[in-house]
Amino acid sequence: MARYEALERSNRWIRLCQMVLYPATRMLGRRTYVGMERLHRRGPMLIVGNHISHLDPMFDVVLIHKAGRIPHVLAKAGLWKIPVVGRALRGTDQIPVERGGGAGQSAVERARTTLESGGVVLIYPEGTVTREPDFWPMRPRPGVATLALSGDYPVVPIVHWGTHQIYNSYAEGRKLRLFPRQDVQVVVGPDIDLSAFRGQGSDPRAIRDVSLLVMQTISGMLGEIRGQRPPEELFDPKKSQRQAKQAVDGTGEPSPQAQDRP
Numbered sequence: 001m002a003r004y005e006a007l008e009r010s011n012r013w014i015r016l017c018q019m020v021l022y023p024a025t026r027m028l029g030r031r032t033y034v035g036m037e038r039l040h041r042r043g044p045m046l047i048v049g050n051h052i053s054h055l056d057p058m059f060d061v062v063l064i065h066k067a068g069r070i071p072h073v074l075a076k077a078g079l080w081k082i083p084v085v086g087r088a089l090r091g092t093d094q095i096p097v098e099r100g101g102g103a104g105q106s107a108v109e110r111a112r113t114t115l116e117s118g119g120v121v122l123i124y125p126e127g128t129v130t131r132e133p134d135f136w137p138m139r140p141r142p143g144v145a146t147l148a149l150s151g152d153y154p155v156v157p158i159v160h161w162g163t164h165q166i167y168n169s170y171a172e173g174r175k176l177r178l179f180p181r182q183d184v185q186v187v188v189g190p191d192i193d194l195s196a197f198r199g200q201g202s203d204p205r206a207i208r209d210v211s212l213l214v215m216q217t218i219s220g221m222l223g224e225i226r227g228q229r230p231p232e233e234l235f236d237p238k239k240s241q242r243q244a245k246q247a248v249d250g251t252g253e254p255s256p257q258a259q260d261r262p
Helices: 012-028 056-066 077-081 083-091 105-116 143-148 204-226 237-246 256-260
Strands: 029-034 045-049 071-076 095-097 120-123 155-161 182-188
Touching: 012 029, 012 056, 012 083, 029 056, 045 056, 045 143, 045 204, 056 071, 056 120, 056 155, 056 182, 071 077, 071 105, 077 083, 077 095, 095 105, 105 120, 105 143, 120 143, 143 204, 155 204, 182 204
Parallel strands: 029 182, 045 120, 045 155, 071 095, 071 120
Antiparallel strands: 155 182
């Protein structure tokens, strides 16, 4: 698919990443981008996506760049400590997210500043690669709603499918499988309508409802790509862990009740 006209000025780090990521994503899988035209516009944009593999950002930033925009991705701060990767992340103005104790708030503030200046921010609302066994989305963290309601910005959903078959982040043993070559599809959906929630950025209920609306929209789009009906409830890893713990007695063996279940 051809690239759109660039709408933002590049720099040498962005051009270097382009030289690396464009061929890398073509090598990793047979990529297909659908709906790229929805990203080819000027002004601020908050892009929200599902997260099924650590390869997702590679394919997403290529998509956004091919649409003529410069992406600013929220990513775990540990990546900035990797020598060459860290310099590239700083040089392309990506956004580090510190873990624990509310440290992530600084990333939200920086992302808000990027949006206010007319930039494009990419966030994965789950905050990490999904732990849902069938790769459906998890419950989102509130940061996505905080950003979405911090201004009147377009919120654009994207979904991908296939990256998990190339790199399974939680697989035991071998995680990377380059052969047979897999199809990777990334689809851009229409803007999510948040007009009913604008001006309610300080309301905890609005934050909760917008977070769920964003993730349910993504889940529905993923269901269309997969040709399956998504689960009625978003996966809650903490709830899953509690249920697993409750099913085990003090000896570490399944309780009699758990053993009797089909």
